[in-house]
Amino acid sequence: MERLDKILANSGVGTRKEVKALIRRGSVVVNGAIVKNPGQHVDPYKDEILIDGIRVDYREYVYLMHNKKMGYITATEDTREMTVMDLLPDEYRHFKVFPVGRLDKDSEGLLLVTNDGDLAHRLLSPGKKVEKKYYVRVAGGLSESDVERFKEGIKLDDGYVTLPANLEILSQGDVSEAYVSIVEGKFHQVKRMFLAVGKRVRYLKRVAMGPLVLDENLKPGHFRELTDKELLELKSCVYREEKGT
Numbered sequence: 342m343e344r345l346d347k348i349l350a351n352s353g354v355g356t357r358k359e360v361k362a363l364i365r366r367g368s369v370v371v372n373g374a375i376v377k378n379p380g381q382h383v384d385p386y387k388d389e390i391l392i393d394g395i396r397v398d399y400r401e402y403v404y405l406m407h408n409k410k411m412g413y414i415t416a417t418e419d420t421r422e423m424t425v426m427d428l429l430p431d432e433y434r435h436f437k438v439f440p441v442g443r444l445d446k447d448s449e450g451l452l453l454v455t456n457d458g459d460l461a462h463r464l465l466s467p468g469k470k471v472e473k474k475y476y477v478r479v480a481g482g483l484s485e486s487d488v489e490r491f492k493e494g495i496k497l498d499d500g501y502v503t504l505p506a507n508l509e510i511l512s513q514g515d516v517s518e519a520y521v522s523i524v525e526g527k528f529h530q531v532k533r534m535f536l537a538v539g540k541r542v543r544y545l546k547r548v549a550m551g552p553l554v555l556d557e558n559l560k561p562g563h564f565r566e567l568t569d570k571e572l573l574e575l576k577s578c579v580y581r582e583e584k585g586t
């Protein structure tokens with residue numbers, strides 16, 4: 342149970358002040374009766390709330406897939422740079438969402454954007470070892486010995502040895518293409534792993550995070566809500582142990 346004005350403000354109906362005025366005006370009907378007390382406690386999941394006859398679709402959390410566009414930084418705000426949040430459609434602003442994890446300014450691809458702090462925390466927790474898969478184009482050729490070295494773990498410039506990573510070579514040439522999957526999220530990790538084997542990453546795009554796969558129809562800079570199936574799979578990958586499934 343929650344205060345009616347809070348529920349409506351959290352639903353994006355307006356500011357707390359605007360919502361109070363709306364309620365006092367008699368525009369809000371709960372279970373068929375006009376409610377004029379903004380402090381009335383209501384169950385947003387069970388009670389039917391109408392504003393001028395239109396049903397309020399209440400939800401606490403929102404889960405969005407974003408295809409990050411090159412040139413934007415992964416942050417909620419910045420005084421100089423454009424952030425991924427600058428592209429968030431207005432209808433989601435009141436949810437106070439944030440990106441889960443980071444992609445470099447010149448990287449593209451999958452970012453989960455949500456206000457579910459617990460899920461975000463679990464997805465980023467090193468202990469959960471959620472796999473992140475990237476498509477990369479690197480300068481120069483790649484070989485089976487690179488695949489082996491990635492499998493063993495790569496010693497980075499600061500001496501840290503990464504956990505085993507899976508390198509799948511897709512094409513060879515002056516510029517080679519590959520998928521690389523890692524279960525950590527060190528600063529610039531993929532670029533630094535390739536640098537350690539003498540290759541420079543020219544292009545990097547995250548294509549998956551755990552079971553969540555970037556929708557190739559989602560244009561860079563765009564957002565869409567996760568489907569029920571995507572959300573269920575994502576949650577079951579990090580809440581698995583506790584639920585014993």
Ligand code: URA
Pocket residue numbers: 443444445446448528529530531532533545
């Ligand atoms: N690793 C990198 O080097 N850059 C990214 O944006 C993501 C992973």
